[in-house]
Amino acid sequence: MARTRKMPREKTGLARILELAGPKKAKLLVACLLAVVSSAARLVPFFTIYGVIRELLAHYTLTAAIDPAVLYTLAGYTFAAALVYGVCAFASSALAHGAAYDILYALRLQLMEKLGRIPSGYFTGTTQGAIKKVLTDDVEQIEVFLAHHLADIAAAIATPLFTLLYLFLLDWRLALVTLAPIAVSVSLLAGGLKNPRGAQTQVDMHNTKEKMEGTIVEYIHGMPVIKIFNRTLSAFQRYERDVSAYVGAVERTACHFAPGMGAYYAFFGAQLLFLLPAGLLLLPTAASYLDFLPLLLLFFLVGGGLKEPLENMMQMVVHSGRITEGVKRIDRILRQPEPAATGSGNPAVYDIAFEGVSFAYTEEGPQALRDISFRLAPGTVTGIVGPSGGGKSTLAQLLLRFYEPQQGLIRIGGVDIREIPPSRLMNLVSYVFQDSFLFRDTAENNIRMGNRAAGREAVVAAAQNAGIHEVIMALPQGYDTVIGGENSSLSGGEKQRLAIARVFLRDTPIVLLDEATAYADAENEAKIQQAFARLARRKTVLMIAHRLRTVENADQILVLADGKLLGAGTHAELLRDCPPYGGMIAANARRDRWTIRKGELPG
Numbered sequence: 222m223a224r225t226r227k228m229p230r231e232k233t234g235l236a237r238i239l240e241l242a243g244p245k246k247a248k249l250l251v252a253c254l255l256a257v258v259s260s261a262a263r264l265v266p267f268f269t270i271y272g273v274i275r276e277l278l279a280h281y282t283l284t285a286a287i288d289p290a291v292l293y294t295l296a297g298y299t300f301a302a303a304l305v306y307g308v309c310a311f312a313s314s315a316l317a318h319g320a321a322y323d324i325l326y327a328l329r330l331q332l333m334e335k336l337g338r339i340p341s342g343y344f345t346g347t348t349q350g351a352i353k354k355v356l357t358d359d360v361e362q363i364e365v366f367l368a369h370h371l372a373d374i375a376a377a378i379a380t381p382l383f384t385l386l387y388l389f390l391l392d393w394r395l396a397l398v399t400l401a402p403i404a405v406s407v408s409l410l411a412g413g414l415k416n417p418r419g420a421q422t423q424v425d426m427h428n429t430k431e432k433m434e435g436t437i438v439e440y441i442h443g444m445p446v447i448k449i450f451n452r453t454l455s456a457f458q459r460y461e462r463d464v465s466a467y468v469g470a471v472e473r474t475a476c477h478f479a480p481g482m483g484a485y486y487a488f489f490g491a492q493l494l495f496l497l498p499a500g501l502l503l504l505p506t507a508a509s510y511l512d513f514l515p516l517l518l519l520f521f522l523v524g525g526g527l528k529e530p531l532e533n534m535m536q537m538v539v540h541s542g543r544i545t546e547g548v549k550r551i552d553r554i555l556r557q558p559e560p561a562a563t564g565s566g567n568p569a570v571y572d573i574a575f576e577g578v579s580f581a582y583t584e585e586g587p588q589a590l591r592d593i594s595f596r597l598a599p600g601t602v603t604g605i606v607g608p609s610g611g612g613k614s615t616l617a618q619l620l621l622r623f624y625e626p627q628q629g630l631i632r633i634g635g636v637d638i639r640e641i642p643p644s645r646l647m648n649l650v651s652y653v654f655q656d657s658f659l660f661r662d663t664a665e666n667n668i669r670m671g672n673r674a675a676g677r678e679a680v681v682a683a684a685q686n687a688g689i690h691e692v693i694m695a696l697p698q699g700y701d702t703v704i705g706g707e708n709s710s711l712s713g714g715e716k717q718r719l720a721i722a723r724v725f726l727r728d729t730p731i732v733l734l735d736e737a738t739a740y741a742d743a744e745n746e747a748k749i750q751q752a753f754a755r756l757a758r759r760k761t762v763l764m765i766a767h768r769l770r771t772v773e774n775a776d777q778i779l780v781l782a783d784g785k786l787l788g789a790g791t792h793a794e795l796l797r798d799c800p801p802y803g804g805m806i807a808a809n810a811r812r813d814r815w816t817i818r819k820g821e822l823p824g
C-alpha cells in the first residue's frame with residue numbers, strides 16, 4: 222500500500238523567526254545564554270545581603286565575634302556578580318544586535334528577491350502600502366524583537382525559575398507565598414491574552430492599519446486629481462473611513478486588554494501583602510527567631526527582584542502577538558507561488574502561438590480572454606486592436622507570464638512557455654509599457670536597465686535608435702542627468718522613447734509594444750513610430766494599437782473585443798471579412814474628422 226507522505230507543518234511565530242534567522246541562530250542562542258547569566262548575576266546581591274544579615278544577627282550580642290572574612294567574601298561575591306552582570310549584559314546585547322541586523326538585512330534581501338520572482342500580476346492586486354508595511358514595519362519589528370526581546374525572554378524565564386528553585390529549597394512555604402501573587406497576575410493576563418476575542422482585536426488592529434496605510438499611499442498618488450477637482454480631504458471619504466476604522470480597532474484592543482493589565486499590575490508587586498501575614502503565622506514554627514528573620518527579609522527582597530524579569534516576560538508575550546502577525550505577513554510574500562524555474566525549454570525559433578487560451582483575473586470574475594487561438598510567424602509584425610477593456614493588455618501580460626491562463630497553452634517556438642525558465646523567457650521577450658516607469662537615476666542607468674553589461678557606446682547607440690539621444694544631450698548633465706530631478710523631467714512621449722532605448726539595448730527576439738494614447742504632439746508621435754519601426758526589424762512583434770492606422774501595414778491584425786478574437790488577417794482581409802473591424806475603421810475616421818465648433822457645444 223502506498224504510504225502518504227506527511228507534508229512538514231509550516232512554522233509560525235518564534236519558531237518561524239528562528240528559522241528565518243538561519244545560521245545566525247547560534248549567535249542568538251549565545252546572546253540568550255549570556256542574558257540568563259547577567260540576569261542571574263543581578264540577583265546575587267539579594268543573597269549576599271541575606272548572608273550579611275545572617276552573620277550580623279548571629280553575633281548581635283557580641284559584635285567582636287563577627288567574622289570579617291565572611292563579610293569580605295560576601296562583598297567580593299557582590300562585586301564579582303556586578304562585573305559578570307556588566308560584561309554579560311554588554312556581550313549579550315552586542316551579539317543580539319549584530320545577529321538581528323544581519324537577519325534584517327538578509328530578510329529584506331530575501332523579500333526583495335522574492336518580489337522580483339513573483340508573477341508581476343501580484344502587484345496589481347496588492348496595495349503598495351501593504352507591501353511597504355511588510356518591508357519596513359514588519360521586518361523592523363523582527364529586528365527589535367531579536368535585538369532586544371529574545372534575550373530578555375530567555376532571562377525572564379530562566380532567572381525566576383532558578384531563583385524560585387533556590388527559594389523552595391530554603392523554605393517551600395514562603396516560596397509558595399512569594400509565588401502566589403505572581404501566579405495570580407500572570408494567569409489573569411494570560412487568560413486575557415489567550416481569549417480569542419482579544420486575539421481578534423489585535424488582528425483587526427493590524428488589518429485596519431495595513432488598509433489605512435494602503436489608502437494613504439493611494440491618497441498621496443491621487444493628490445493631483447484631488448487638487449484639480451478642488452476637493453478637500455473630506456472628498457476622499459475612504460481615507461477618513463479607514464483612519465477611523467484603525468482608531469476604533471486600537472480603542473477596542475485597549476479596552477479589551479485594560480482590565481487584564483490592571484489586575485496584573487495590582488497583583489504583581491503584592492508580595493509584601495502576602496509575605497507579612499504569612500511570616501507572622503510561620504514565626505512560631507521557626508527553630509529560632511535569628512534564623513527566621515533574615516530568611517523573611519530575603520523573601521521580601523527577592524520577591525521584589527523577581528518582578529523585573531517577569532515583567533519583561535509579560536511585555537514579550539504582548540509583543541509576540543504583534544510579531545506573529547508580522548511574520549505571517551512576511552510569509553504571505555515569501556510563500557507566494559512562483560513560476561517554475563526548473564523547465565529546460567529553449568526555443569530556437571520565435572513564432573508565438575496561443576492555443577485555446579481562456580483567462581479570468583479572479584475565480585468569480587468575468588473572463589478577460591475567452592478561448593483565444595492565433596499564431597504569430599517569426600519576424601512578423603502583428604497588431605492587436607479592439608475597444609477599451611477588450612483584453613489587449615491581458616493578452617500581452619499572459620505572454621510575459623504575469624498571470625497563468627486557466628485554460629489553453631501559449632507556445633514560443635513550439636515550447637510551452639511554462640517550460641521556459643522565467644529568466645530565459647525575460648531574455649526572449651521585451652515589453653514597452655504604455656506608461657513606462659523611469660527610476661530616479663541617471664538617463665544612462667535608466668537605459669542600462671535593459672542590459673547591465675552594456676557600455677556607454679551601446680547605451681548611446683540605443684538612445685539614437687530610439688530617437689531620444691538629442692533630448693538626453695540637451696539635459697543639464699547629458700547622460701549623467703538624474704531623470705525626474707531639477708530641470709530634467711521628460712514628457713510622456715520622451716519617457717516612452719527612453720523605455721524603447723532600454724529594449725534596443727536588450728535586443729530580444731520578441732517585442733511587445735503598447736502604443737501610448739497620449740502623445741503630446743505629432744512630432745513626438747512620428748518619432749515614436751520611427752523608433753518602433755527600427756525596433757521591429759527582424760523581430761517577432763506584437764503591438765497593442767490604440768490608433769488603427771498605426772498597424773494598417775502590419776503583417777497581421779488581431780481584432781479583440783470583450784475577450785473574444787473576432788478576426789485575424791491583414792487590413793484588407795479584415796475590411797472584407799470582419800464587419801466589426803470595418804465598424805472600427807469607420808468610427809476612427811469619424812473621430813479624426815471630429816472638431817469642436819463654436820455653437821455646436823451644448824449650452
Ligand SMILES: Nc1ncnc2c1ncn2[C@@H]1O[C@H](COP(=O)(O)OP(=O)(O)OP(=O)(O)O)[C@@H](O)[C@H]1O
Nearest residue numbers: 345346582583589608609610611612613614615616
Ligand atoms: N488587474 C486586473 N484585475 C481584474 N480585472 C482586470 C485587471 N486588469 C484588467 N482587468 C479587466 O480585464 C478586462 C480586459 O482588460 P485589458 O486591460 O486587457 O483591456 P485592454 O483591451 O488592454 O483595454 P485598454 O485598451 O483600455 O488598455 C477588462 O474587463 C478589465 O476590467
